Amino acid sequence: MSDATGGPQRPPLLVFTDLDGSLLDHHSYDWQPAAPWLERLAAAGVPVIPTTSKTRAELLALRRELALEHTPFIAENGAVIGLPPAWQHARLDRDPASPKGLVVKTPSLDVDFIRRRLDVVRERLGLRFRRMGEMTVEEVRELTALSAEGARQAMAREGSEPLVWEDDDTQLQRLRETLHSDGLQLTRGGRFWHVMGAVDKGHAVRWLLARFEALRGHRPPTLGLGDGPNDLTLLAATDMAVIIRADHGQPMSLTHARLYRTQAPGPQGWAEGLAHWWERQAPA
Numbered sequence: 329m330s331d332a333t334g335g336p337q338r339p340p341l342l343v344f345t346d347l348d349g350s351l352l353d354h355h356s357y358d359w360q361p362a363a364p365w366l367e368r369l370a371a372a373g374v375p376v377i378p379t380t381s382k383t384r385a386e387l388l389a390l391r392r393e394l395a396l397e398h399t400p401f402i403a404e405n406g407a408v409i410g411l412p413p414a415w416q417h418a419r420l421d422r423d424p425a426s427p428k429g430l431v432v433k434t435p436s437l438d439v440d441f442i443r444r445r446l447d448v449v450r451e452r453l454g455l456r457f458r459r460m461g462e463m464t465v466e467e468v469r470e471l472t473a474l475s476a477e478g479a480r481q482a483m484a485r486e487g488s489e490p491l492v493w494e495d496d497d498t499q500l501q502r503l504r505e506t507l508h509s510d511g512l513q514l515t516r517g518g519r520f521w522h523v524m525g526a527v528d529k530g531h532a533v534r535w536l537l538a539r540f541e542a543l544r545g546h547r548p549p550t551l552g553l554g555d556g557p558n559d560l561t562l563l564a565a566t567d568m569a570v571i572i573r574a575d576h577g578q579p580m581s582l583t584h585a586r587l588y589r590t591q592a593p594g595p596q597g598w599a600e601g602l603a604h605w606w607e608r609q610a611p612a
Contacts, residue, residue, distance in 0.1 A: 339373045339548055341609065342540070344402070344533050344562055345598070346554035347380040347390070350572050353594040354555075355473065359394065362595040365602050366394065375399040377536065379529050379552075379562050381490070381517045384408050384432065385481035405515055405558055406532035407436030407487030407524045415539060435535070436487030436525035442512060443489055446523060449506050456494040457503075460520065461485065471519060487527075490520035516557040516578060529554075530561030537565075551605050553598055556580075563587075568609060570601030 345351050352359050359366075369376055376394075378387060379402040387410070391397045401410040411421055411431045421431045443461050450457065460468065460483055468479040471492065493500060504514045507523060515522045533552070541547045552559075552566035555574040560582055563569035568586045573593045588604045590597035 339375060341372075341374045342537070342548055342550045343369065343374055343376045343602075344379045344529075344550065344552045344566055345376060346529075346556065346559045346562065346572075347378055347382060349555040349574050349576075349594060350553055350559075351378075351394075351595055351598050354574070359595050362598045362602075365599050369602075370395060377401060378403075379406075379533065379554075379559075381405045381488075381520075381522055381558060383482060383484050384410060384486060385484040386478070389481070400536055402529060402532040402536070404436070404486060404488040405517070405522050405524060406527040406529045406561075407434065409433040409435070409532050409535065411539075415536075415543070417539070417543065433535075434487050435531070436527045437512070439485045439487055439489055442487075442523055442525075445507070445510055445512065446489060446491070449503065449510075453499070453502055453506065455499050455503055457521075458492045458494065460490040488522050488524035490517065490522050493521050522558065528561040529559060530565040533562055533565040549609055551602070551609075553601055555593070555597075568605045570598075570605070572597035572601060 348354055351362055366376065376396055377399050378396065382403055384403050387401050387403055391401065398412050398414065400412060400415050403410065411433065416431050443459060446459055449455065465476055465479045468474065468483060469476060472479065472482065474482060507514055511526060512523055513526060515528060537547060537550065550566040551568045552563045553570040553572060554562055555572040556576060557578050557580065563571065563582055563584065569582065569584045571580050571582065571587065571589045573590050588601055590600045592600050
């Protein structure tokens with residue numbers, strides 16, 4: 329199995345990164361402050377693996393823009409995992425319909441089931457929230473500042489359903505407990521709450537690490553970067569962690585032996601955190 333970026337056979341590091349508010353600016357989605365580090369990592373043969381609440385449809389375009397088409401991705405907070413050919417197992421993953429393309433794993437529950445359960449629970453408990461699947465493209469654009477095409481891509485869910493919460497904390501806890509009894513869970517993102525099966529970013533990271541080790545026979549050090557509560561399981565699953573400064577006001581408590589908190593937000597903070605651990609871990 330060749331390296332996922334076309335570099336050395338044994339990459340010195342695997343980088344798992346959140347996108348919105350981390351590698352991408354929370355408001356403008358700009359990533360240029362991180363561009364020099366992305367180029368440096370590519371030259372060193374270090375796979376950068378997007379680990380995000382975004383959908384597969386959103387990521388396909390972003391992967392081309394960020395030159396990450398040869399690395400895996402984790403979408404919808406762990407509900408969808410994309411494997412490029414270099415990360416596919418010859419017996420378990422090959423798709424005859426797409427021998428040279430992506431193979432997509434969906435460890436979560438189907439989004440149609442999730443939506444039906446949310447509708448039933450909302451009516452039964454008298455909750456106030458709006459699901460992304462019942463919004464118009466224009467409503468999603470207003471909430472996210474995305475283009476019309478970007479909003480349509482964000483709405484192309486496969487294993488999770490975002491919602492805008494419009495009720496109080498007591499009702500939120502009732503929703504959480506009811507979903508749990510259905511095998512569903514509620515995760516806080518930057519703009520939305522996300523409902524999915526019993527998966528999260530940390531589960532998906534560990535799944536990919538197990539796949540990497542099975543294919544290559546070794547496990548390189550790992551670095552995780554994120555800015556929101558839904559990134560905490562990702563950060564807990566990696567050897568080194570970076571919490572990027574954010575203004576969402578949510579607690580970011582994490583017990584981790586190798587944790588760095590940045591001074592800068594967004595892609596500037598991403599570059600700051602990457603530099604911090606690169607100097608201490610990876611070869612120059």
